[in-house]
Amino acid sequence: MRSRPVSDYHSQHRYQKRVLLQLILLVSIIILVSGCASPGPSAQGQQADAGNYVWPAPPEKPKIRYLGSLKSSDSFDSGQGMGLREWFLGKEEEETRALVKPYGVFSDSQGRVYVADTGISGLVVFDLNRETMEFLGTSGPGTLKKPTGVTTDSAGNVYVSDVIDHRVVMYSKDGQFINAFGGSDVLVSPVGLTFNDTTQQLYVVDSKKHQVIVFNKNGDVDFTIGDRGSEKGKFNYPTNITIDEKGQIYLADTMNFRVQIFDQQGKYLNGFGNLGDGRGQFSRLKGIGVDLEGHIYTIDAAFNNMQIFNQGGQLLLTVGKPGTGPGGFYLPAGAHVDKNNKIFVADQLNQRIQMFEYLGEAE
Numbered sequence: 001m002r003s004r005p006v007s008d009y010h011s012q013h014r015y016q017k018r019v020l021l022q023l024i025l026l027v028s029i030i031i032l033v034s035g036c037a038s039p040g041p042s043a044q045g046q047q048a049d050a051g052n053y054v055w056p057a058p059p060e061k062p063k064i065r066y067l068g069s070l071k072s073s074d075s076f077d078s079g080q081g082m083g084l085r086e087w088f089l090g091k092e093e094e095e096t097r098a099l100v101k102p103y104g105v106f107s108d109s110q111g112r113v114y115v116a117d118t119g120i121s122g123l124v125v126f127d128l129n130r131e132t133m134e135f136l137g138t139s140g141p142g143t144l145k146k147p148t149g150v151t152t153d154s155a156g157n158v159y160v161s162d163v164i165d166h167r168v169v170m171y172s173k174d175g176q177f178i179n180a181f182g183g184s185d186v187l188v189s190p191v192g193l194t195f196n197d198t199t200q201q202l203y204v205v206d207s208k209k210h211q212v213i214v215f216n217k218n219g220d221v222d223f224t225i226g227d228r229g230s231e232k233g234k235f236n237y238p239t240n241i242t243i244d245e246k247g248q249i250y251l252a253d254t255m256n257f258r259v260q261i262f263d264q265q266g267k268y269l270n271g272f273g274n275l276g277d278g279r280g281q282f283s284r285l286k287g288i289g290v291d292l293e294g295h296i297y298t299i300d301a302a303f304n305n306m307q308i309f310n311q312g313g314q315l316l317l318t319v320g321k322p323g324t325g326p327g328g329f330y331l332p333a334g335a336h337v338d339k340n341n342k343i344f345v346a347d348q349l350n351q352r353i354q355m356f357e358y359l360g361e362a363e
Contacts, residue, residue, distance in 0.1 A: 053326040055319045064308075064319050066326045067342070067355040070113060072098035076131035097133055099124065102346040104149040104192065104240075104334040105353055108156065113344060115353060116147035116160060116334070123147055123160050125175075126353075142169050142177030149192040149205070149240070149334065159202055161190035168193060168204055168215070181219040192240030192288075192334065196247060196264055203241055203249060210235040212251065214266070225249075225266035230256055233268040240334055244290040252298070257282040259298060259313070272313025280307065280315035287335030287345060291358050297337055299345060304329040306345065324350055 054062035069075070100119025107113045115124040122138040137144035137160060145164035152158050156173030168181040168190060181202070182190065189208035196203065201222060202215045210228035212235075215221055226235045236255040243249055247264040258273035273282050287299030287306075295316065296309045304322040306329075309315055320327040330349040337343050343356040 055317060055327070063317055063359055064343070065357050065359055067357055069326075069347075069355060070099075070115075070126050070353040071351060073133040074098075075126070075133070097135075099351045099353070101348050102333070102351070102353060103348065104147070104161075105344045105346045106150045106152060106336045107338040107342060107344055108152045109339060110156070113353060114150045114152070114158060114160075115346065116150045118146050118148060118163075120147075121145055123150060123158070136171060136175035137169060137177075140177055141180070142171060144169060148190065151193050151195050151202075153195045153200075154197045159193055159195065161193050161204060163189055163191065166190065168202065170219075179219050181215050182213070186221065187213065191238075192242075192252070194241050194243045194249070196243055198247055199264055201264075203243070205238050205241050205251065207237050207239055207254075210238065212238070212241065212249075212266070223266060225262060232271060233260070233262075235260075239286050240288050242288050242290055242336070244294065245292065250288050250290055250296060252285045252288045254285050257285060259285070259288065259296060259309075270311070270313070272309065277303075279318060280309070280313075286333045289335045289337035289343065291337045291341045291343075292339070293358075293360070295358070297335055297343060299329075299332045299335045301331050301333060301348075304332060306332075306335070306343075319356070327354070329354075 053066035055064040099115065099117055102115045102117045104116035105113065111127060111129040113126040113128060117124055122135040122144055125134045125136060144160060144162050146162060147160050148163050149161040158171040159168055161168050166182055166184040166187045170179040172178055187206055189206055190204050191207045192205040194203050200217045204213045204215065206213055210226065212225040213221055214223050226233055228234060228236060230236065235253050238251055239254045240252045241249060248269065249262040249264060251260045253260050257275040258271050260271040261269045263269055275282065277283060282300055283302035284300055285298055286301045289297040294311050298307050300307065306319040307315060308317045320329050322328065322330065329347050332345050332347050334346045335344065341358040343358065345354045347354050
């Protein structure tokens with residue numbers, strides 16, 4: 001075999017050295033870009049939004065502050081820059097799981113936000129501490145078809161209403177099926193629900209029966225509240241319900257355009273609201289919640305806002321308007337105010353849960 005000239009070896013050596021230097025330079029640039037990269041769109045947007053939106057607007061003292069939103073498994077994107085492997089090989093394809101049409105929402109004491117999404121056959125669980133999005137009720141006897149409402153008890157058991165199967169499904173705190181309440185002979189259209197830890201009773205709103213059905217922990221009916229009508233203590237397509245620290249029950253009497261308040265035995269206590277498009281009136285009342293100071297939060301799907309009242313029914317503050325940004329709503333539905341005065345609203349057609357907090361009188 002004929003040997004190659006020395007000049008060829010030198011040329012080849014220079015070429016390899018040049019390629020190596022270019023590779024070292026490229027890697028250095030990648031490391032620099034990766035280390036200095038700004039947060040991704042999700043994290044960056046949440047950081048920019050949090051705390052910058054308050055109601056009422058300055059110079060008034062703020063009462064409500066926007067915290068962020070939950071939309072998908074990307075809601076917990078850390079926002080860190082890409083690593084070298086991702087830069088060279090591309091980010092691994094991973095299915096983004098997202099909300100479709102959230103209706104009911106509830107937050108427990110462990111940082112879990114439960115979402116009953118009528119477009120998903122299963123309950124969505126956002127864990128704010130672990131930064132995960134998971135599902136339960138997707139298989140077995142506890143399979144959900146069209147979840148509409150969700151709540152928990154102090155033991156961590158989870159209750160979800162299913163409007164297709166005319167029942168409420170009960171799961172343990174780790175997501176295992178325990179029991180099912182109702183059935184087509186008891187429930188027609190179960191929607192909102194709330195649990196009374198003092199009496200160990202579950203209150204379920206049946207919109208088409210125009211009633212609240214109260215179950216004991218075994219799933220038996222203890223008593224019912226109301227029937228169809230416009231008089232005090234009667235309902236017209238009610239939707240959602242909540243309970244305060246004293247055991248008082250607050251009901252969104254949707255097509256009577258009012259809030260009704262009862263004691264835990266179902267005795268009528270008070271009510272307020274009427275049909276109209278003015279401040280303090282209702283058109284399509286849906287979500288309802290109560291904070292630790294007794295303020296009543298109402299969500300109107302027609303007005304695309306949240307109105308806050310005192311116990312006497314006096315309007316204190318209006319939050320939000322139609323839109324897609326922070327505090328913007330598009331057909332909102334269920335709501336929940338947790339024991340830390342955090343407010344969660346199911347913003348249906350914006351496909352997200354919006355999170356706020358009540359700042360209290362002391363701040």
